[in-house]
Amino acid sequence: MNILVVDDARDMQLILRRILTLMGHQVMLAENGETAWQLIQQHHFQLVISDWVMPIMDGPTLCRTVRTAELPYYVYIILLTGMSGKQNLIQGMEAGADDFATKPIVREELEVRLRAAQRVLDLEHSLEDKNRHLESVNRSLSAAQQLIQSDLERAAVLQAGVLPSQKAFGRIAVDWFFQPAQYIGGDTFNYFPINDDLLFFYSIDVSGHGIASALLSMCLQTLLSATSELHCLEELDARTVATFPSRLAERLNHHLHYRLDTGDHYLTLIMGVVDTQLEQLYFVQAGHPQPFLYSPVTTQLEQIDCTGFPIGLLPDMEYETIHLPFPAGSRFILYSDGLLELQEANGELITEAMLKRCLQPLMKQPASQVIQQLALKLGLNSTSTEKPDDISLLMIDLC
Amino acid sequence: MKLSTHVQGEFTVATIGEARMDAAIAPELKHQISQLLTDGSTRIVLDLSQVTFMDSSSLGTLVSLLKMVGNRGDLIIVGAKGIVADLFKLTRMERVFRMADSVEAALGAVAA
Numbered sequence: 001m002n003i004l005v006v007d008d009a010r011d012m013q014l015i016l017r018r019i020l021t022l023m024g025h026q027v028m029l030a031e032n033g034e035t036a037w038q039l040i041q042q043h044h045f046q047l048v049i050s051d052w053v054m055p056i057m058d059g060p061t062l063c064r065t066v067r068t069a070e071l072p073y074y075v076y077i078i079l080l081t082g083m084s085g086k087q088n089l090i091q092g093m094e095a096g097a098d099d100f101a102t103k104p105i106v107r108e109e110l111e112v113r114l115r116a117a118q119r120v121l122d123l124e125h126s127l128e129d130k131n132r133h134l135e136s137v138n139r140s141l142s143a144a145q146q147l148i149q150s151d152l153e154r155a156a157v158l159q160a161g162v163l164p165s166q167k168a169f170g171r172i173a174v175d176w177f178f179q180p181a182q183y184i185g186g187d188t189f190n191y192f193p194i195n196d197d198l199l200f201f202y203s204i205d206v207s208g209h210g211i212a213s214a215l216l217s218m219c220l221q222t223l224l225s226a227t228s229e230l231h232c233l234e235e236l237d238a239r240t241v242a243t244f245p246s247r248l249a250e251r252l253n254h255h256l257h258y259r260l261d262t263g264d265h266y267l268t269l270i271m272g273v274v275d276t277q278l279e280q281l282y283f284v285q286a287g288h289p290q291p292f293l294y295s296p297v298t299t300q301l302e303q304i305d306c307t308g309f310p311i312g313l314l315p316d317m318e319y320e321t322i323h324l325p326f327p328a329g330s331r332f333i334l335y336s337d338g339l340l341e342l343q344e345a346n347g348e349l350i351t352e353a354m355l356k357r358c359l360q361p362l363m364k365q366p367a368s369q370v371i372q373q374l375a376l377k378l379g380l381n382s383t384s385t386e387k388p389d390d391i392s393l394l395m396i397d398l399c
Numbered sequence: 400m401k402l403s404t405h406v407q408g409e410f411t412v413a414t415i416g417e418a419r420m421d422a423a424i425a426p427e428l429k430h431q432i433s434q435l436l437t438d439g440s441t442r443i444v445l446d447l448s449q450v451t452f453m454d455s456s457s458l459g460t461l462v463s464l465l466k467m468v469g470n471r472g473d474l475i476i477v478g479a480k481g482i483v484a485d486l487f488k489l490t491r492m493e494r495v496f497r498m499a500d501s502v503e504a505a506l507g508a509v510a511a
Contacts, residue, residue, distance in 0.1 A: 207455035
């Protein structure tokens, strides 16, 4: 060990240096606390053996100076004392001394105290090593987390980028709201014309929210795109469209079970077709929240009572197409259950009945304004409240 | 996750002691119930009467447990109410699971 001996008595310094050198240690000498502190700052001492009473700076003050300096390594301090009594020990310990030895110095006793010092220093050393290792692991984890975070931010932009931007198709006007719970989410939707008369649409909520859910939702965007094999199986016309949504749901369910390993993830959806020529709405419900339909005839907003098996949960399920008249002035509103996981000011969850009450008086307004006002009412745009689930809302109007 | 179990006749009644069944507890629920199955308790009554909210990931977990039970036992859901019962209905899972109002009703129905 590198040991610093601090004593104002020259004979004491020499005795200690001789004993310690014979034990195999490297020894330096100082005659008071201040000189010692200067040496400690210049050299790496593992151990300081210091006298108690010295001119300029005494032993306890040296102890305190070393402890407050918070050196990057531990210095073990043995205070020498000719004084006896508990009070002195307490003072020394408070100052930060590790051990005490009484004068005159007995070689055997000092040997034992040095072994104890070595044990403590070894422990300190291994703790320092572990801390250094943890710090380096921590740095790698932070770097990895930052990378994931920036990837997710990028992915969020890409995910929002696949959502449809066109909002008018002949007599049909569409508008939507989308907000993932985290950066990216499992909600998605799309709509596009199949021919001059038919507009295809869907609103999907993949279970869970996070990377796996978001990737599955992107996968579904591809599976349900106009060019996918699920779509291209048939030519749609006014007759076949009446059963198309349920057949497509069955094909998708089959595909998810037998072609795509989705793990524990599945999805709920509403998917359908608006026939603008015959003014009809056809859709399939697969476990998705029950949609609202505004009728220009009754001027009422009604929730459509429908149930269905989610997609990808159980194989070979049967689905049914719901068929409703959709005259000019009708509005079809689809939403994911994230909307129903929001809390009101009183802590209660928002119910479908409440959602309907919010929407009904807004039905004469264009979809974009309805969404704006609903977002305001439910606090959707506030960044301060954390959303428990992805939220999506899709409105389809026939003008 | 709080889950208490007791044996009642041939059945193991597992009661979920949580108000919220969501993604935070779904993996633990799956682990604990599948452990019961591994240990040979294949006739399970899952009591949801204390649950007031269930999300889609928990429903997915229940279905995967039902698949695990398969033909070698039972997984009976009891005590689903409010929006939990609504979720079973909305997703037609009340047609897939055996459901009962209470543990007694479930065991009585099996005995009958």
